[in-house]
Amino acid sequence: MELEHRDITEQIIGASFEVFRELGYGFLERVYQQAMKVELELRGLNAEIEADIQVQYKNHVVGNYRADIVVNGCILVELKVSPAIDSRDEAQLLNELKATGIKIGLLLNFGKQKAAFKRFVF
Numbered sequence: 001m002e003l004e005h006r007d008i009t010e011q012i013i014g015a016s017f018e019v020f021r022e023l024g025y026g027f028l029e030r031v032y033q034q035a036m037k038v039e040l041e042l043r044g045l046n047a048e049i050e051a052d053i054q055v056q057y058k059n060h061v062v063g064n065y066r067a068d069i070v071v072n073g074c075i076l077v078e079l080k081v082s083p084a085i086d087s088r089d090e091a092q093l094l095n096e097l098k099a100t101g102i103k104i105g106l107l108l109n110f111g112k113q114k115a116a117f118k119r120f121v122f
Contacts, residue, residue: 004121005074005104008045012071013117015039016108020115029081032110033068036079046072055099065096076102080109085118097122 003009019035033049040047051070055063069077078093085107093105097120105120 008072008075009104009106009119011043011045012040012075012077012106012108015043016110016115016117020110023110025081025110025112027081027110029068029079029110032079032081036069036077036108040069040071048073053096053099063099065099067096067100070100070102074102074104076100076105078105078107080107081111082109083112085109085116090118090120093120094122 015036019032019039023032023035037047037049048070049068051067053065053067054061055065067076068079071077076093076096078089078096080089089107089109093107097103097105103122105122107118107120109116
């Protein structure tokens with residue numbers, strides 16, 4: 001079975017490893033976000049940072065999020081800088097996917113030892 005947007009997700013994951021290889025560990029999330037934008041655009045992808053996400057309830061806006069990166073309008077990328085990905089990080093990404101209607105999400109962590117990722121389908 002072919003994964004939806006596999007080619008794009010592979011490019012994003014590759015970009016995260018390249019960014020980590022160049023920068024290493026210890027920077028603020030914003031630094032990795034900007035570096036990811038540069039690397040994704042060098043790879044020919046459209047990367048929108050701090051994309052507004054509105055949460056609606058019965059056609060009323062009841063909350064707002066800012067997505068770290070939306071790639072090509074079809075993949076939501078949430079960045080973390082922590083020792084490990086935890087359930088709160090996963091819940092945040094799933095809520096953002098639900099709010100946007102985007103089906104594919106990547107949780108990228110620029111951790112102490114290595115870059116890591118988790119792929120989610122909503």
